[in-house]
Amino acid sequence: MTTQRVIVTGAGIAGLAAALRLHRAGWDVLVLERAAERRSSGYLLNLHGPGYDAAERLGLLPALRAKDIGFFTSTLVHPDGREKFTIPAAVAQQAVGARALSLFRGDLETALYEAVSATVDLRFDTTVHSLEQDPDGVEVTLSDGSTERADLLIGADGVHSAIRALAFGPETDYLLDLEHMVAAFPLTDVSDHVAEGTGATFLGPRRTAAVMNLGPGRSSAFFTYRGYDTHARPALTTAFGDLGGGIAHALHQLPDDAYFDTVGQIVMDHWHHGRVVLLGDAAWCVTVFAGYGAALALHGADHLGATLTAHPGDLPAALTAWETALRPEVTKRQALARKGIARFAPPTTYHVQMSELMLRTIALPGIRHLVARAIRRANN
Numbered sequence: 063m064t065t066q067r068v069i070v071t072g073a074g075i076a077g078l079a080a081a082l083r084l085h086r087a088g089w090d091v092l093v094l095e096r097a098a099e100r101r102s103s104g105y106l107l108n109l110h111g112p113g114y115d116a117a118e119r120l121g122l123l124p125a126l127r128a129k130d131i132g133f134f135t136s137t138l139v140h141p142d143g144r145e146k147f148t149i150p151a152a153v154a155q156q157a158v159g160a161r162a163l164s165l166f167r168g169d170l171e172t173a174l175y176e177a178v179s180a181t182v183d184l185r186f187d188t189t190v191h192s193l194e195q196d197p198d199g200v201e202v203t204l205s206d207g208s209t210e211r212a213d214l215l216i217g218a219d220g221v222h223s224a225i226r227a228l229a230f231g232p233e234t235d236y237l238l239d240l241e242h243m244v245a246a247f248p249l250t251d252v253s254d255h256v257a258e259g260t261g262a263t264f265l266g267p268r269r270t271a272a273v274m275n276l277g278p279g280r281s282s283a284f285f286t287y288r289g290y291d292t293h294a295r296p297a298l299t300t301a302f303g304d305l306g307g308g309i310a311h312a313l314h315q316l317p318d319d320a321y322f323d324t325v326g327q328i329v330m331d332h333w334h335h336g337r338v339v340l341l342g343d344a345a346w347c348v349t350v351f352a353g354y355g356a357a358l359a360l361h362g363a364d365h366l367g368a369t370l371t372a373h374p375g376d377l378p379a380a381l382t383a384w385e386t387a388l389r390p391e392v393t394k395r396q397a398l399a400r401k402g403i404a405r406f407a408p409p410t411t412y413h414v415q416m417s418e419l420m421l422r423t424i425a426l427p428g429i430r431h432l433v434a435r436a437i438r439r440a441n442n
C-alpha cells in the first residue's frame with residue numbers, strides 16, 4: 063500500500079498531537095504553522111480523564127511528569143488582597159484523582175514538538191490561502207505561493223480557524239458567544255501578598271482574577287470578566303483596576319503578547335467535509351470555562367489516528383466513526399462549560415456568596431472526600 067500523506071494546519075496541541083499520532087500510524091506528515099516561531103509558556107492547564115489517557119498512549123507522560131506543577135493551596139481574597147479563606151491543595155487533588163497533571167500550555171506543546179520535530183516536515187510562517195478537493199486528494203495553495211497535495215487535510219488552527227472558514231464557512235455560522243473575555247499571562251515577579259506555592263483568587267460579580275505564585279518561571283495570572291473588548295490593557299484596567307494586593311501587582315506586568323480573547327464555543331454538526339477534517343478548538347472549542355480543551359485536543363488526535371488505522375483505505379468511514387465516537391464527550395464538555403460561566407463570573411453578589419459558601423464547604427475535611435467523589439463523577 064502506498065504511504066498516505068496528511069497536511070496538518072496549526073502546530074498547537076491538536077496539530078502536533080495529530081502529527082505525532084499519524085506519523086506513528088505510517089502517514090507522511092506536513093505541518094504548517096502561521097507563527098514565525100514557537101510560543102512561550104502561556105497559561106496553566108489541567109489534564110485528566112481521557113486527555114490524560116491520550117497523553118499516556120501518545121508516550122508523553124515521562125516528559126510531562128517532569129513539568130508537572132502539581133496541586134497548590136488556593137486562597138480566596140478580598141478586593142484589597144486580604145485573605146478570606148484557604149482551600150488546601152488536597153481538595154483539588156481529591157477532586158481529580160491521581161491520574162492528572164497541571165502544566166503550562168507551552169510545556170505540553172514543547173513535549174509534543176520534541177516528539178515530532180525530528181520526524182515530520184514542520185514549516186513555520188506558513189498558512190493555507192486556498193484549498194480544492196477532488197475525489198483523489200486535497201490541494202492547498204500556501205502563503206508562499208507554492209502548492210501541496212495530500213490525502214487528508216487537518217485543520218487544527220484554533221478557534222479562529224482559517225481552514226474552517228475555507229471549507230465550512232464563516233466563523234459566525236458556528237460561534238456561540240459566551241459574552242466574556244479571558245486574559246492569561248506568565249509573571250516574572252509576584253507580590254509578597256501571594257505566598258510562594260499558593261494561588262490567590264478574587265471572585266466578584268461578573269469577574270474572576272487569580273495569581274499563581276509557583277516560583278520563578280512557573281507563576282502566572284488569569285483574568286476573566288463579562289464583556290467584550292479588543293484591547294487588553296485598557297479593558298483589564300477598567301475591569302480589575304480597583305483591586306489591590308497581588309492582583310494589582312500582576313496587572314501592572316501585563317505583557318503586550320498576553321493571551322486576550324473572547325470566550326466563544328464552536329458548535330458544528332459535522333467536523334469533516336470530504337478530505338478536510340477539523341480538530342481541537344477549530345472544530346469544537348469548549349472554552350476556558352470547561353478547562354478541558356487541551357485534553358480534548360489530545361484525545362481527538364489520538365482517536366483520529368486510531369480510527370484511520372482501523373479503516374484503511376476508507377476515509378469517509380474512518381472520519382464518520384471518529385466523529386460519532388467523539389461527539390458525546392464534546393457535547394458534554396460544552397454543556398459543562400456553559401454551566402461553568404457562573405463559577406468564573408457569578409452574575410450577582412448573591413451568586414458570589416453562594417460560590418464562596420460552596421468552596422468553604424468543599425474545604426471542610428469531613429465532607430471533602432464526598433464532594434470530591436461527586437466532582438470526579440461529573441468530570442469523568
Ligand SMILES: Cc1cc2nc3c(=O)[nH]c(=O)nc-3n(C[C@H](O)[C@H](O)[C@H](O)COP(=O)(O)OP(=O)(O)OC[C@H]3O[C@@H](n4cnc5c(N)ncnc54)[C@H](O)[C@@H]3O)c2cc1C
Nearest residue numbers: 072074075076096107108219220342343353354355356357
Ligand atoms: C486561560 C486558559 C486556560 C485553559 N485551561 C485549560 C485546562 O485547564 N485544561 C484544558 O484541557 N484546556 C484548557 N484550556 C483550553 C486549551 O488551551 C485549548 O483548548 C487548546 O490549547 C486548543 O488547542 P488547539 O491546538 O486546538 O488550538 P490552539 O492552541 O489555538 O493552536 C492553534 C495553532 O494553529 C496556529 N494557527 C492559527 N491560525 C493558523 C493558520 N491560518 N495557519 C497556520 N497555523 C495557524 C496557531 O498559531 C496555533 O499554533 C485553557 C484555555 C485558556 C485560554
